[in-house]
Amino acid sequence: MGAQTPVTTSTSTNTRPHLQLYLHRIDRLRDREENWLPYALPKGHARPGRGDEDKVTSVLLSIIYHHAPLPAVVAASPAPDRDGGGNAASDGLVPETTLPVRNGLCAVRQENPATIPASVPESPSGSFSDPLSTHHQSRDKRAFVGGELIRGWTNGDDAVYASDYFICANDGVGAWSMRPRGHAGLWSRLILHFWVAAMQEDITQPRSPGQEYRPDPVKYLQAAYERTLKATSGPSDCQGTTTAAGAQLFYKGDAYDSEAAVPLLYATNLGDGQVMVVRPSIQEMIYKTTEQWHWFDCPRQLGTNSLDTPNDNAVVDLIELEEGDIVLAMSDGVIDNLWEHEIVENVTRSVRRWENGEGGSADGPRYGGANGGMTFVAEELMTAAKVIAQDPFAESPFMEHAVEEGLPMEGGKLDDISVVAALCRRNI
Incomplete structure (x- = not known):
């Protein structure tokens, strides 16, 4: 993200955190099949003109992201068998069902992010029965924090996540790359990681009879913010800020009655990322989050020296979904280059093309x-979005906003481009 940070000073001289991110070259679209869950909870953008039940709603997800225009590389944590990394099928929350999902991942990068020192080595195992007795965490090509794999994927300064009930696109503020201890990509990833962790903890905690779980995304994001501050301070000093945009799937009505249960989306935003709901059946956008700014190209953001906090600034909206709705979580690399009607047209057209047999092989209807x-x-x-971003003569939303501010600008905005797409479908 090429946005500004509202802060300019720092006095800490501590070293970077004991965390580790590696770059893995990817030259293909990678599909991974996952077991999918209903609701997955215990009782789950032509130019101008400008429970436990298997029978409620499920979501199909795909992650696509782009980091400006050069070689194809992505920082990714391979999916573990349990907690952390990318898309855990159920995150250990509820029993698995048989509905499969395929996630797509691709990226192109402009430059490598700052290197993060290796994790603290662990003592060798004392038993031959330990299957990891020859394994050293310092040689592990995955990212850890507090001994746990960091959830999600990194794309430049963006971080994205998709699970059975939650999708997210965080956008780290790229100006931090000019600071000695700045690492916006780490901040966006850690906020994501701890956001999901806090959500999982609340979902799985024991409750008394009659006490029902209800999502509280702002509480989870506040906890993530506080934990990230702690993880990146002291001897693990690392500076950065990030926006956050996420959508948690829940329901209203009777989860035990598939006809009565209505899918309910909790859309949370802080900054200039966006959650959007597109209804292809009527070719319309039925919801989008509102961007939050301090001033042009300086969004609200969580992190070092920023006064913004989830409790004070995050906004949550509840949206009733219909089967066939598509939920998008996007970094500003999309919405700075494509207008709302273009996103809707693009998504709707892609769905029709898919239905007509284009876009690759299908796993079913x-x-x-x-x-x-x-x-x-x-x-x-x-x-x-990438086509407009790379066109110096294109008309774009970012150009329009700049002109409104009296700034001479033409063309699209080169930035990390991250998209998570999710399909709402009834699990029969």
């Missing part, structure tokens, strides 16, 4: 973008 279509939807949206 292709209606509405099911069985692999979200990968195609996200990839097409990312490609459209």
Whole structure:
């Protein structure tokens, strides 16, 4: 993210945290099949003109992201068998169902992020029965914090996540790359990681009879903010700020009655990322979050020296979904280059093309973008944003905003481009 940070000073001289991120070269779209869950909870953007039940709603997800215009590389943590990393099928929250999902991942990068020192080595195992007795954490090519794999994926300064019930796109403020201890990509990833962790802890905590779980995304984001401050302070000093945009799937009504349960989306935003809901059946956008700014190109942000906090500044909206709705979590690399109607047209067109047999092989019926279509939807949206971002003569929302501020500018905005696309579908 090429945005500004509202702070300019720092006095700490501590070293960077004992965390580790490695770059892995990716030259293909990677699909991974996961077991999918209903609701996954215990009782779950032409130019101008300008429970435990298997029977409620489920979501199909795809992640596509782009980091400016050069070689294809992505910092990614391979999916573990348990907690952390990317898309854990159920995150250990509820029993698995049989509905599969495929996630797509692709990226191109402009430059490598700052290097983070290796994790603190662990003592060798004292038993041959330990299957990891020859393994050293300092040689592990995955990112750890507090002994736990960091959830999600990193794309430049962006971080994205998708699980059975939650999607997220955080955008680290790139200006921190000019600071000696600045690492916006780490901040966006840690906020994401701890956001999901706090959510999981609340979902799985014991409750008395009659006491029902209700999502509280701002509470989870506040906890994530506080934990990230702690993890990046003291001897682990590392500076940065990030925006946050996430959507948690829940329901209203009777989870035990598939007809009565209505999918309910908790959309949370702080900064200039965006959650958008597109209804392809009527080719309309039915919801989007509102961008939050201090001034032009300086969004509200969480982190070092910023006065913004989730409790004070995050906004949550509740949106009733219908089967076939597509939920998007996007960094500003998308919405700075594509207008709202372009996003809707692109998503709707991609769904129709998928239904007509384009976009690759399907795992089953292709209606509405099911069985692999979200990968195609996200990839097409990312490609459209990338075309404008790389065109110095294009008309773009970012250019329009700059002109409104009296700044001479033309063309798109080169930035990290991250998209998570999710399809709402009833699990029969």
